[in-house]
Amino acid sequence: MRLRSARLRTLTTSAALALGASLLLAPGPGAAAAEPPPAAPDFCGDGCADILPPGANGNATLAEILSHRVLGTRPAHADDQLGPYDALADGYPSLTDDKLGEFFGDSSFGVEPDQVASVTKPRDDVTITRDKKYGVPHIQGSTRYGTEFGAGYAAGQDRLWLIDLFRHIGRGRLTPFAGGAPSNQGLEQQFWPQAPYTEQDLERQVEYIRNTQGERGRQAMADAQAYIDGLNAYRTQSKNGRYFPGEYVLTGKIDAITNVGEIEPFKVTDMIALASVVGGLFGNGGGSEVESALSLLAAQNKYGVEKGSRIWEDFRARNDPETVQTLHDGSRFPYAGKPDKARGTALPDPGSVQREQLVFDREGGARAPAKDPVRAPKKLKPLQGMYDDGVLPADLFGSAGQHKGMSNALLVSGRHTASGHPVAVFGPQTGYFAPQLLMQQELQGPGISARGVSFAGVGMYVQLGRGQDYAWSATSATQDITDTYAVELCEPGGGSPTKQSAHYRYRGTCTPMEKLERKNAWKPTVADSTAAGSYRMQVFRTQYGIVTHRATIDGKPVAYVSLRSTYRHEADSIIGFQMLNDPGHVKDAASFKKAAQNISYAFNWFYADSRDTAYYNSGANPERADGVDPNFPVHAQQAYEWRDFDPRDNTSAQTPPAAHPQSVNQDYYVSWNNKQATDYTSGGFGMGAVHRGDLLDDRVKELVEDGGVTRASLTRAMAEAAVTDLRGEQVLPELLEVIAAEAVDDPDLAEAVRQLEAWRKAGSPRKETARGSHAYAHPDAVRTMDAWWPRLVEAAFRPGLGKDLYDALTAQLGVDEAPSAGHGPTGAHAGSAFQYGWWGYVDKDLRTVLGRPAEGWSRTAHCGDGTLDACRETLLTTLKQALAVPASEVYPGDASCKAGDQWCADAVIHRPLGGITHRAIQWQNRPTYQQVVEFPRHR
Template sequence: MPRRTPHDALDEVRTPRRMNGFLKTASVCVLIAGLLSPFSQAVAVDAAPKAAAGDYCGGQCSDILPPGENGNATLAQILLNQGFGTQPSHAEDQLGPYANLAKGYPALTDDKINTFFNDASFGVPAGQVASTEKPAGRGDVTIVRDKKSGVPHITGTTRYGTEFGAGYAAAEDRLWLMDVFRHVGRGQLTSFAGGAPANQGLEQQFYRNAPYTEADLQAQIDSAVAKAGDRGRQTLDDVNAYLAGINAYIDAADPGRYFPGEYVLTGHKDAITNSGTIDHFKVTDLVALASVVGSLFGSGGGGEVNNALSLLAAQAKYGVQEGTKVWESFRERNDPEAVLTLHDGQSFPYAAKPASPKGQALPDAGSVTAEPLVYDRTGGAATGAAKSATGTAQKSTLSSARRGMSNALVVSGAHTASGHPVAVFGPQTGYFAPQLLLLQEIQGPGISARGASFAGLSMYVELGRGQDYSWSATTSGQDIIDTYAVELCQDDHHYLFHGVCTAMDQVQQANSWKPTVADGTAAGSYTMRVWRTKYGPVQYRATVGGKKVAYTTLRSSYLHEADSIIGFQMLNDPDFVKGPADFQKAAQHINFTFNWFYADSQHTAYYNSGDNPVRASGVDAEFPVWAQPAYEWQGWDAAANTATYTPASAHPNSIDQDYYISWNNKQAEDYAAAPWGEGSVHRGNLLEDRVKKLVAAGGVTRSALTKAMADAALADLRAEDVLPKLLKVIDSSAVTDPAAAAAVAKLRTWVAAGAQRTETSAGSKTYANADAIRILDAWWPLLVKAEFQPGMGDDLYNAVGANLPIDEAPSAGHGPTGSHAGSAFQYGWWSYVDKDIRSVLGESVQGPLARAYCGNGDLNACRDSLIGTLKQAAALTAAQVYPGDDQCSAGDQWCADSIVQRALGGIKHGKISWQNRPTFQQVVEYTSHR
């Protein structure tokens, strides 16, 4: 095959090309102009400006955020990337160090940490300054970028100038992504970026859950500012300065032709004449962005209709009394064997099962249908059609299967070598190109922080460090969402509100797009429509006791995504956060459902945030309830969607526990508002077991805690915590079939070697114990089905599977996070298998399943079932277990697991070996305090 040359790329500029689902055309002259045009207006200098605040970390703060800081690329850079794989400066320079930790961590020492992380000290050493600029010629702010990663270090002499610089730097690094997500938040992505099925699915997902009008978005800002007094007014000033910075960059980049090339490739700019515009950003755009972030990562709970369907299936199988008992055992809403973040015996009761539930509105069997979202469709794929939900409810709603992937490991100074706390923590926001987060340092009046922020919301650092403290978050998932059954009256679009027949509010968004022949998408259009009630948007229709109802979803953060900005402002304020109690006070102003962690040189702390509504007495948060005053949230104001919330003291919180771990696991005893699957085996156990051993031994260091995280990141949860019990049932002496015996031997060897999914050597793209991994990947779904389906029956088995998928191995494309997503083992039947197998073995089980399932409780029959399915799994080829997809050929095990930076723009990156860890991550140990 002839080797491609730059001349080939120039010829192809005129040819329609595929880029993230868009059709592109351009011209040679524009490509040349793009190659010659500067990507930024930075001018190299010899020294960085002096940081505005002190740094008390002593060079022991580090961070990482793949693939790279630079998420903008000109048209020329995009075409060169797609044609030859070349990367714009700083587009993927953090991807290699991040990936290399998977093989490099066993030899890690403290002095090697920054081989795999960035130095997160404040400021830039004189020899590391790559560029400096005065955005828009302002004299009150300077942006310095470092040579290693190109991170912007923004130093302002005025508050306005500081925030202006933050906006300008954000636009330099993420303008296209910010534009994409302000349209996602409004349900307008297809009109903006094309009608590819992925774009349709994304905008539909968010519009269904946050169908806001422009007035709704503005009202959020007005409300948040009004409630917060002086801080609210300062926030609005900060936001306006930040927006001015973004728009100043747009004004400079547009005539200069160094705006992101995706604007040309999607038809917003003409490649030859440079006609067309990039719309300025406005304050409501930031609220639209915040609604996307909140829906993805900070809205726990929901799924009450699915819960009702699985309960009805259990009752149909076993009868009402026994079926309810069986359902509760699978729900594990307050499992005594669950790993806890707060393990000192603290109790924080919330959303417990009431003794006598009141107001339940369970649907009549077979009556549930999902509310259609899309109508008036012309052309395109029918991705939004309504479907029956008699067995399971549609997964597009806010359900209990939340995206939960972040982790935290924090050890108090009493157990470290230095006597100072050590933390390794970060959020897992998914792997994208460009990344949803960006890195920055902001120094100015009332602001002193470095870390990560969501693109377009980076007026403050949202996860990172201050002068003498660091903080981070994991998704907590506690229940702030309830489903109400509103009784219909007059017709399908009127409902009873406090006894009055009231019209539903209809909101809709019409979208149309041009043809994209390159990926087979025709021109098309559709309108999305949502019916809103005072109890939230309609998600389903059903009958309850023969009465027609609409099921609505109400969350406490609905119409209030902007409120959390005050908490982030406080976290960035060095005059506010001076210790762990101040940190907790700041986190209390964040209404998203997160676990917050803190470390300084003396203390550690934890706080669980979110507006937890106080429910009416007798209401069970697990199921739909009637939309009547007796069952509403206490103190609920329907017009403002505000209510009485549980006080801060009732939220799980702690200062200076010996250690904290979190991997989206249960927070504390009696905090029952948790997602499905928080039982005896959870991903959090991988951290708990390792950190507990470190603390028991004492002398914990940054490198030791990082090793613990990295070791857990390569572990197969099923193999480490469940497989030994399965093999105990099988008992190798009872295996007479040669094929099954060989499979058992391979699995035992893998478990003895550490049960990890790791390469034989760095870059080999081949797993050690590859055959054992293949066998378990094939065996798990087979053994779960054989273990549970005969006893549960098809309907109950499938209904519980809709609440909690049976498997989320790294190669599984069917799990909530999808294939090539990195995060794995958050959702699965690990605990069910563990409890059932231990019961069959006659071992002690706290909170057991209501019935024994494997072999109907008979050890010999269970053994036969396991051996039979193991033999079946061992016979499957690699091509059958890993069937291939658009990224990998069939049978490529390493590739099936690999992490892909999913393209949200024109730049693509190579795959990296699987590891289960946060996207943005900090390693910190402060040496002193103010």
């Protein structure tokens, strides 16, 4: 990470270090001379472990940042979990239960007396004990208020700058806060249009929870206020004591010498804004109905209505019989499926769709066009707000409707384990940041007993972790909780409307749209030399949601608006998390499911104790009107609204808990953002015959068949899948079989085929030859696959589909997500790979060419002209093209890697959100935070 401006470089001179010396001597938050309280009841023994790289400490003073820049030092506990996390990619083959401690930390309750690093009492009724090994805060309160106050205080200690950064992102105010770099603009343009709340909207959400959710709602808001009080207490103390995060100086918020400046006080409504960012990243589904309409029209234009619709359904794969599912017990959970006869569908006139303009009035440093967040390409230069290698990319979701889930779970019933107790290896894959979006904590107090992680700034409860005798985790589910309505435009005086009209018909009345704006201006800062500038963001809001597109239908102007069920309910899920932390509530699988039912975002929840495993899919699934096809826009008429829809608080009837996919004690569960159950439709493309969930399912199924599963063997299965190329394991066999129909005469092609076959037989790994070698065991095969895949897909499908349809389909589902590609919540170097792609289409098409069954796929093969010879020629031609591409083009390099460096191109790099950076680690496609648990007993 390079410093951007001359002013910041100047700060790293000896004169600046002299300035920093005074800050080095400034007292930090004092560790009171107190004994840690006794540990809470813990029924896990030595069976619970976890890991969260790079480290628990995410704050750094200015002196620590300058020392890091000049001397390479880092604050204590900033990166001490990075090494163990990295080592698993090499160490998993010989992993045993005894060796788990080399790769995971002990997640027992409390801190042993000889492991206490510090004890802090911010109030008389709460104690924060930190352990020596990783510095995790263990918060124990004698009162409920004190417990939550301590949670907020510890959050300030570990993530004050990050929390401040993200509350500004959620409010669409990042550029005035952190600088006007183009990618900073792109980031606020990505999130604010999803939840363009006014302060009154945010306050209303707080009151909704307090007034409509009973005693738990009132307690949740009291807990939130106590958490904010603790966060503000640390904010004030760190400012007065001059040990606040150094980023406040680097962005001009506080003067390093005079200490003049302010860290704006936090409010409960900040948590709502922050929750909208977290939910937008990981808990939404659907919303791509306009894009689906465009691709359907392209298919019908190419093939005619009947055949075009059938071809489109092949690619949509709403209920692919071959896709991997979390529930494989024969149960069915119909939701958001294709109706027998659709009603109210509102397809646009061809060529009439226009994306709603978001950005206006660019001045100064804003004149260079920022990326339209909806049209942003798959590969984006990362945010350059504070540093050259940035903070976040503007395109967090990839193609339309593809919300990045990126978490996995593996659970095995006690019937198939060595101990007779369930085993679970699970966690969220939330990207790699420095510091992490998640923070570790233990909370013990009246009605609260849990340890795990929470998103910084909304950590009044542990969101993923363990209780006294149970553990839980989640993966993003992406079922469809967002719909698009076509509102008829009108003019209040009765004139002829245009596509730009700002009035629409709502239940027969011409109604004005509500215009919401953000006027953002910024000045250059020490950390960002971007010229001063300003611009204005603008969205229109209707009773049916936010305007995203304008078009005509049968020549009449309409606006397409997006309505998600969690809009205006960003923090309602707090009730479910409160229940998961409550040992008085969660006592078994049944009570766990009741807690998960109170979480509104689309997640798959998993549970394990000493007796049972369980699964429940959460989400505010709206009940749609009969005959509505949720894949496409529908007319904004009462007949097609969600049942009992009330726009005041965006409430409606929702599918009952029994209709959500769920199970107890299935032989095993796997989830890697794959399909939940038969007939349960996701919110977008990608749940096809080949999915990265297959990498887990195949391995865990084999373990279960053999029996005697242990924590180590289940972790090995996860870790092996984490370094495996999905294309190589699942699709390369068919590719090579088509090629092998005849002998390959070309010596270069023959050698490439030999290398690919050897890689396949080795398990298609993207793995170092030895720890620290920074070289793959099959580098040529990996490079060939990376260059070949996009070429073979285009050559196999585009000629038959035609340019328009191929472009429309690839806009909805990207062709590839290899590790070196720029995608996911941190752009390139994101770890997460192979979530969305065309591997299932290629697999089915090749089987069709080979004359084999391919369920859920028309018998019209796309590769070549559908014949084996023509398809083989297509594959060989594109393979020859791939071989001619030099490594420097396959891996073009970036701010972190030289062109052609294969290992580095794949490597995981923690994206800096502040002044501290970390080394790259080898690629692993695994959860960011991960638990390995096996409870030997129960309360």
